[in-house]
Amino acid sequence: EAQVTQNPRYLITVTGKKLTVTCSQNMNHEYMSWYRQDPGLGLRQIYYSMNVEVTDKGDVPEGYKVSRKEKRNFPLILESPSPNQTSLYFCASKLAGSYEQYFGPGTRLTVT
Amino acid sequence: AQSVAQPEDQVNVAEGNPLTVKCTYSVSGNPYLFWYVQYPNRGLQFLLKYITGDNLVKGSYGFEAEFNKSQTSFHLKKPSALVSDSALYFCAVVNTNAGKSTFGDGTTLTVKP
Numbered sequence: 482e483a484q485v486t487q488n489p490r491y492l493i494t495v496t497g498k499k500l501t502v503t504c505s506q507n508m509n510h511e512y513m514s515w516y517r518q519d520p521g522l523g524l525r526q527i528y529y530s531m532n533v534e535v536t537d538k539g540d541v542p543e544g545y546k547v548s549r550k551e552k553r554n555f556p557l558i559l560e561s562p563s564p565n566q567t568s569l570y571f572c573a574s575k576l577a578g579s580y581e582q583y584f585g586p587g588t589r590l591t592v593t
Numbered sequence: 594a595q596s597v598a599q600p601e602d603q604v605n606v607a608e609g610n611p612l613t614v615k616c617t618y619s620v621s622g623n624p625y626l627f628w629y630v631q632y633p634n635r636g637l638q639f640l641l642k643y644i645t646g647d648n649l650v651k652g653s654y655g656f657e658a659e660f661n662k663s664q665t666s667f668h669l670k671k672p673s674a675l676v677s678d679s680a681l682y683f684c685a686v687v688n689t690n691a692g693k694s695t696f697g698d699g700t701t702l703t704v705k706p
Binding site: 571580 | 602625627629634635638639642644683685693694695697698
């Protein structure tokens with residue numbers, strides 16, 4: 482089944498403890514992206530990647546890192562999480578030249 | 594910079610009535626516009642898109658959207674709402690030259706029996 486998977490789906494952590502949220506897609510998509518969803522703020526793009534080893538900042542990249550060493554994976558790294566990074570995170574992917582994005586199920590992160 | 598506005602946080606309609614969810618955008622160059630739907634505890638699902646061509650685009654589940662260049666709008670419509678259409682709807686614009694996507698704040702649609 483074609484899909485975007487995220488792990489973990491739920492995470493509660495403490496301020497300053499490094500964490501990684503994984504994202505993987507099995508559709509051979511070149512493009513991958515991370516978003517955060519907050520009430521009243523909609524979906525905001527954190528980082529995106531047009532292909533392997535190519536990443537770029539979205540609208541809210543501060544406090545996040547990403548890497549794209551393999552086509553199928555696009556992990557989101559929070560080196561020192563803070564409470565304002567408590568949010569619902571979505572990973573998405575699409576084919577190059579296409580515009581329809583396929584979204585993962587989401588990761589709900591709570592930073593205390 | 595590109596932006597999307599969904600002026601209504603909430604839209605309520607009765608089942609069987611037509612529905613409209615509004616979206617306006619701002620982008621340099623030609624807009625690539627999208628509607629996505631999010632059901633509770635789920636990721637976003639693609640509904641429809643406007644890239645070029647006919648201003649009225651049809652999508653999944655009987656939804657359609659009308660692109661209006663002069664009003665920079667891309668309103669989502671359905672002739673007859675179903676209770677199962679109740680969900681959170683997002684309008685999005687994509688920069689045609691890069692991978693940057695901008696989403697609106699979302700509109701919660703509630704269809705009452």
